[in-house]
Amino acid sequence: MGSAPAGTDRPAHRDGNVLRWLGAYTSSMIGDNVYYLALSWAAVQAGTPSQAGLVMAVSAVPRALLMLGGGVVADRFGPRKVVIGSDAVRCAAVLAVAALLFATDPGLWPLALLAVVFGTVDAVFMPAVGALPARVTGHGQLARVQGMRGLAIRFANVVGAPLGGLAVALGGSATAFGLAGLLIAVSVPLLISVRTRELPADDKTAERTAWRDLRDGLGYIRRHRVLAPLIAAIALGEFGFVGPLNVGLTLLTDQRGWGAAGMGWVVAGFGTGAGAAALLLTVRGHLPHAGRVAGVAILGGSVAIGALAYAPSVAAAVGVALLVGLLAGLSGALCGALLQTHADPAYLGRVTAVAGLASLGLAPLSMPVAAAAIGWWGTGPVFVASAAVCGLGGVLALCVRDLRRAELPR
Structure with a gap:
């Protein structure tokens, strides 16, 4: 696998190598969606609601604690090998629980263990996935x-939950876990067939400790004139975005009396906007002034987040959510592309890990904060405050000259 991948000069949507990677990624993401539905259903059936919530949350701990180390692993061994190994382990773990559930009723402990294994493997898998393109x-x-x-993620979100629900209806949690394992398994041979461009061998790698590699990676990010402010902008945007669009939206629809159907329409509006942004980038392949456009999109999305709390009807909320999804999807895709094009490939796993930790480690903390704040001050002020935090990311992107002027290669 030492040669450059074939077709690097061809458009990605016509490159068989990229399409094999995309097929593997899509199958794995659909499997993830089926897995999470199966896990939540099995946990509810086996324990109390609080116990089920604990099982669902337990995977976040090892993922957050080990994410930076996962970036070191991805850079040391290569993202392709790490993704293949991670998917193989995830597949084996899910199929083992499926077999156990087919044979007996073991209670919550195998579900909790599976969640811990998934979170641990995710800590390695996610940085490698980000570094592979x-x-x-x-x-x-x-x-x-x-x-x-982005299109693959939207497709997996739309298809995965109904597939998981159908599997549960036909054969229970064991069948759903089995389906999730098979979908993840499909990704492994596809990934094996993907050709990647390997980096020149570093003779000093074996002499360095993992801790030294981690410190080198963090120092590289801190000194970089584009990556450091870009990751800070991502963290601010995620922190201001996650709370309102998760806990806050649920509380808003309940207060307005829009019901579950109304919330579903608002979420669908967001998903449609994000999908449209992904489709735009897929078709165009390049946007000029990427740093400036990303900053403006973050700012525009933050204004839309604040406006969502004051939408007078479900239809108006759907329209605002559509705009939020479009701008958030555009800024997220541009930020991801800027990370990959401005980072030295030798550090890309660690760069992706730090960016992922900002969204998976820091941003979820905003959910309980947003819920408590809404209880004290109401949805309007909290949505506006969250929008202000999100908007700071856009201000940072536009005020830092090197990030504002950052471009994507043609």
């Missing part, structure tokens, strides 16, 4: 690949 295609195609990846 730069090894699969040329830099000029990374914006298009980000769009294709």
